[in-house]
Every structure is written in C-alpha cells, then in structure tokens.
Amino acid sequence: MSDEEETQPTDEQKIEIAKWFLLNAPAGEIQYIAKDMKAVLQDETLYITAAAEAFPLYNKSHMICLDFPDRSGEVMVTPFSEIGENEYLDPRTAQVAIVDHVNQVCRRARPANDEELPTPYIEEYRYALDIEVTKYVSEAYPKGICSVHCVNGKDVEEPGMDFELVVVISAARLSPQNFCNGSWRSIWNVEFKDEAQLVEVRGTLQVGAHYFEEGNVQLDAKHECKDSTMFTSPEDSAHSVTTIIRHHETEYLNSLQTSYSKLPDATFKDLRRKLPVTRTLFPWHNTSQFSLRKDIQKNLGLEKKK
C-alpha cells in the first residue's frame, strides 16, 4: 500500500467516517470521540457537518437526559419525545425543550401547547403509569431516569379506541477516571387494545459496558420480551404494567449474571482452555513425546478429548 496509490477520501466520505465514529461511541463517550475526531480530521467545517448529523441520532438512541435551564425539571431526548426539530416534550411539566444536540444541553424551554399534549383521557393513563414507573425506577436503579409518552392515539377522548404508550428507562454510570462506563436502556411499548380489552407489552432492553484501562473491552447485550395484561382503570393498568416491567427486567439481569458466571469454565473454554487436558503446562522441553503420540492418535483414529 503506497501513498500514491491511495486517493484521498472525498469530503463526503470524510463526513461519513466522522459520523460513523461519533455514532459508535459508547455511552457517555461521544465528547471524547468528538475531540479525537476533530484532531484526526483537521478540518473544522467537515467536523461540524458530521457532528450536526451524528449527535441528534446518538442523543436519541442513548436517551440522554437534560435539565431545563430553570431547573424546573428534566427532559429525556428520545425518538418518542421528539415533536419537532430539536424540540422535545416533557409530559410531566408540559414543557417543550429546545435542545442543542452537539453541546448536549437544553437551550430554552417553552410551555407545550394543547395540540402537543394528549387528551385528558389519555393523560390519565399516561400519568398513572408515570407514577408507578417512577416509583419502580427509583427503587431498582440507583441513578435511573424514566419517562412515559403517548406515541399513538393521543387525541383519543374516550374509551372505544386503541392507543399506545411508551415507557423509556435509562440509567448510565460514567466513571472515566476509572476507565469504565456503562448504560442500561429499556424501551417498553404498551399497547392498549380496546376491543380485546387487553394491554400488550413489548420490551427491548439494551445494556452496554466499556472498560478501557490499558485495553478495550466492551459488552453489548440486547433482549426482547413481551407480555400482556387486562385493560382496566388507569391506576390498575399502570400497576400491572409496571409489575410486568419489573419482572422482566429483573429476570433479564439474572440471566446476564448467569451468562457471566458461565464464562470462565464453559463459554470461554470454546475459545481457549485454561490448561490442556493433561492439566499441566505444555512440555516445551520434551515435545518429541507429542510427535509420537500424535502419530499414534492419528493411526488409531482416536478422537480428541474435550
């Protein structure tokens, strides 16, 4: 590979590369990647273009949480709370945040207008679920945040029609000084089906961790599940749905721990054993015995042992 043969990438290609690096940043690390990317690109304009496109996607995917400028509350930046370009609704305080994605701050807030909010009927359900989920999150997560939005049917005024709520839960632990960052994201779609009088719950749980002291090791785990319950009053439905969420998330955590506990002796062994079957170190000084044994094994057609 010589420099003359390699053509310089075009500006578009450079922007795509920068976007790719930014989007693949682990939780909480996009600003570090941004700094390094700027240095590698050595072109402020190209970087700004890439950042403008990458940051919104990253922020929504990681469901970052921003404070309102007057500290009246927080808003979660998610695909479900997005109501306009750079505008995100916080249903709890009925405010809309105008967000600066690249700097990851909320610039200002305005009250939400009526069209942006759900009807009182929907709000009853949303609010009840919000209360239950907030309680659950405060118990289960040392530093979790959550939010409930209506993603379908927010204009439904009375019983008789379907509607859908989404619960998002996000927890991140950032410890750059310990070279370790992690994040937990759950998205629960809660569909209220009027005719069947059923509530269908679908969850997507995503967990990530990054440890990078003298190395680079990352965990990426994802799980989907579903469940259902009866369509009843706002409070009772909220309680059932939250119980479902709590149950599945706890189970998932347990299965993650099981996966980890199987690692040393089972899973990892498929890659490399701790020791050979002989349970001794390899006899480097005396390998002639092996050539002989290997021939015997081959001749007798013996299978290799586990």
Next chain:
Amino acid sequence: MEAAMGLMRRIPPKHSEAALSALLSLLPHHSADLLSQVDQPLQVLCDVDSGKEFILCEYNRDADSYRSPWSNKYHPPLDDGLYPSQELRKLEMEANDVFTVYCDQYYEGGTSSVYIWENEDEGFIGCFLIKKDGSRTADGRRGYLEEGSWEAIHVIEVVPLDEATARYCLTSSVMLSLTTNDESSGAFSLSGSIRRQMNMDLPVDEGHLCNMGRMVEEMESKLRYSLDQVYFGKTKEMICTLRPPSELVQTSLPEQINKRRS
C-alpha cells in the same frame, strides 16, 4: 496520532477493522505507525503444497505476497522474496511443528503459524500467531458460542547477551470476541483487545524455542485470566452498579424518591 489511538480505544472492538481502515484513509502519512500499533483481525491463506492454512501478518509479507511456514513458498509466487537463513528456517520449522501441538492442546482446533527472521546483531525475531474460531459452526466444541474468535499475536525479539544467556522481549496482543444468543437472555456479546509486554533474560541451554514457548504460554494464560477476571469482571460489576440485583435493592433505604443524574 494520539487522537487516532484514542479513537481505537473507544470504538467497539468488533468494529476495529473498519475503524482502522477509516483511519488509514484519513491519515495516510501515519499508516506505518497505525499498522504497527493497531492490531487487525488475522487473515489466513491455504498453502498450495500441504493444504494447511497459515496466518498472514506483516512479518511474513513481502510486497503483496505472503510466505507459508509449511512450504516456505510465497503466495502468490514471488521471484525475489525475502527468506530466513537456513539456520533460522530450521528453527522456524521446528517451532511451527511444536506450536501446532501447543495450539491443539489449548485451543482444540484453530490455526497457528510461526515466523522467524534475522534481526541486527545476531539476534532474531519470532512471531507466534494463533487464530481460533470458537463459534458452534466452526471449532467450538461445546457449542455455546453463536460467534467467537480469539486471535493472538506474539512478537519476541531475541538478543544473545553472551554464550549462555539471551534477552527475550515479548509484545503480545489478544483480540477476542464472543456472542451467545438464546431465548432467555437474548444476544450477549463481549469483545475486547489488550496488549502487554514481558521481558526476560534466560539461559539458552534448553534452546530458544523452549524459552520463547514458555513465555508465550505464560503470557497467554495471564491475558486469558486478565480478560476473564478483570476486564469481563469490570463490565459485569458495572451492570450490577447500574441496576443492583433485587436482593440488594430491598435493603436500601427509600430516601430521595427523585434521583437525579449527577
């Protein structure tokens, strides 16, 4: 260049090949540095004579051809390629045979290659490579892994100190990834890369191969342990910090209903 290395430390290890080629295209003047400091996934070719696979790396490459340790031939053929001296080639052949058995014992499959060539001052450099595909469709004996790969590169610089001793400087990198996927736990994927160094002065009475082999074995065991206990362990610890298992939650006090992110 430092920024480039910073990026490589943060990008998910699974994407390191794509990341490296992106960086190479953005920083062509640093390509030599990047290639030597960042490990790429190992490729293999099949030796035309023996049908055995051999691993490709910078150390058996000349122009665009790669030398097989089994037949000592360049693939594709090269008129004036570089070859190790007769003496080193002998050591190289012995090393490959022994290392194959070592690989078999620890990896229960997998491909290994050893390349040895001259260095200045009567020293030489040996490169030991291992590539193991542990997925259940390949060499994964127990069938746990949907996808799994362990790739190790060990480069030892050997410098004779006097008649009876030599100095061995080992730089090792291991890149690994594993993915399990089942009904109850979904997709679980761990991947990582680490690099370490080890220097030793050893007597040569049992031969260089013995010394090098033992160092590689010790280093691999240390790296395996480190990846398992420290690295994977830390990610597990992080998860349990994010969302403690339920037994712990019950004992925590219900103060501060409104927890805010700091």
